[in-house]
Amino acid sequence: MDVQRFEAAADPAAVRALHEIYRAGAPVDEPGGPPMSAAVFSGLLVRGWCAEPRDNWLARDGGTVLGGYSLELPDRENRDRAALMLLVAPERRRSGAGSALLRHALARADELGRGTVTSEVLDGTPGDAFARAMGARADLVENRRTLDLTAIPDGQLARLRAAALAHADGYTLTSWDGPTPDQWREPVARMNEAMADAPRGAGEQPQVWTADRVAEADRLSLEKGLRRYSLAAVAATGELAALTQLSVEEAEPAWGHQEMTAVARAHRGHRLGLLTKVAMLEWMADREPRLEYVETWNGEDNAHMVAINVALGFAKPHRVTAWLLPTRVPAASGPR
Numbered sequence: 001m002d003v004q005r006f007e008a009a010a011d012p013a014a015v016r017a018l019h020e021i022y023r024a025g026a027p028v029d030e031p032g033g034p035p036m037s038a039a040v041f042s043g044l045l046v047r048g049w050c051a052e053p054r055d056n057w058l059a060r061d062g063g064t065v066l067g068g069y070s071l072e073l074p075d076r077e078n079r080d081r082a083a084l085m086l087l088v089a090p091e092r093r094r095s096g097a098g099s100a101l102l103r104h105a106l107a108r109a110d111e112l113g114r115g116t117v118t119s120e121v122l123d124g125t126p127g128d129a130f131a132r133a134m135g136a137r138a139d140l141v142e143n144r145r146t147l148d149l150t151a152i153p154d155g156q157l158a159r160l161r162a163a164a165l166a167h168a169d170g171y172t173l174t175s176w177d178g179p180t181p182d183q184w185r186e187p188v189a190r191m192n193e194a195m196a197d198a199p200r201g202a203g204e205q206p207q208v209w210t211a212d213r214v215a216e217a218d219r220l221s222l223e224k225g226l227r228r229y230s231l232a233a234v235a236a237t238g239e240l241a242a243l244t245q246l247s248v249e250e251a252e253p254a255w256g257h258q259e260m261t262a263v264a265r266a267h268r269g270h271r272l273g274l275l276t277k278v279a280m281l282e283w284m285a286d287r288e289p290r291l292e293y294v295e296t297w298n299g300e301d302n303a304h305m306v307a308i309n310v311a312l313g314f315a316k317p318h319r320v321t322a323w324l325l326p327t328r329v330p331a332a333s334g335p336r
């Protein structure tokens with residue numbers, strides 16, 4: 001097996017080859033959801049979700065691409081770790097390629113100064129069995145849930161909106177699509193930081209946000225062909241009190257991807273999480289008429305957020321485990 005580094009921005013053929021492998025495995029690796037489109041996958045390999053540097057590698061066997069990996073290397077916080085996406089073509093699995101690529105990735109991450117590699121995997125998939133076999137340590141557990149918009153009973157959203165409004169006196173709703181308007185960038189940065197109150201992995205540092213980082217994340221979203229919608233609650237003082245964001249991939253208009261939902265600490269207890277999410281769904285019925293499903297990920301212990309989502313009808317929880325592996329593994333306990 002020959003493992004070569006590639007520059008995702010300069011080598012679309014390499015990105016395409018890895019995306020084909022990803023898509024071929026998706027029915028078993030990511031059951032119940034749409035696989036990332038080529039545009040999103042490519043954007044991810046080039047600049048990540050948040051402009052984090054990446055290190056991409058392709059594995060060939062006699063000219064045939066059989067897999068590869070991509071390391072995300074956070075450079076603002078969590079500089080001690082790297083997030084790994086490791087892929088082996090379905091027809092080449094169970095013959096040691098994954099273990100060999102993992103060894104390569106661990107050595108590479110170590111060389112780049114990272115002490116830990118992390119990876120999120122749906123429970124019950126080959127990646128789950130692989131992570132266990134490699135001696136990885138389970139960390140944060142999340143649940144992916146899906147809302148079937150076509151199954152929401154008539155009048156349900158109006159009922160939930162009324163129930164939320166009864167606690168939300170003095171707040172107004174506002175929305176924008178695409179990049180964050182100038183006046184909201186700084187407040188949106190603070191909202192992103194409010195996400196630090198959601199459960200996160202052991203030793204994982206919360207992200208530090210600035211108005212520039214917000215603008216950069218917006219740009220990356222656009223570059224990937226994502227239509228991103230933001231719906232906010234504003235307090236009587238003019239302060240941004242709550243924000244929920246959802247994006248839709250150009251290539252998959254039936255699926256919405258829930259991004260952050262956060263309520264500023266001073267404004268919790270007013271049902272603003274529920275209110276903004278209901279308003280988002282009502283808005284989407286207009287703006288994204290082809291939308292049928294929305295998927296969301298929540299930490300298993302995030303009781304308030306989970307309660308809101310269950311009230312909205314999000315169902316079919318599928319556990320996702322974040323796995324951790326030190327890059328320098330004692331010979332006796334590490335991957336083969």
Ligand SMILES: CC(C)(COP(=O)(O)OP(=O)(O)OC[C@H]1O[C@@H](n2cnc3c(N)ncnc32)[C@H](O)[C@@H]1OP(=O)(O)O)[C@@H](O)C(=O)NCCC(=O)NCCS
Binds near residue numbers: 089128133
């Ligand atoms: C996970 C993945 C990379 C494994 O690739 P692979 O080439 O099949 O891995 P290996 O052949 O080196 O497997 C090593 C060991 O992992 C375990 N394992 C891997 N896949 C398994 C499966 N489907 N069922 C049970 N055990 C499995 C086994 O113990 C295996 O050893 P064995 O074959 O001698 O029993 C591959 O399934 C994949 O691309 N999955 C999708 C992406 C993913 O989940 N990546 C992992 C996290 S980044």
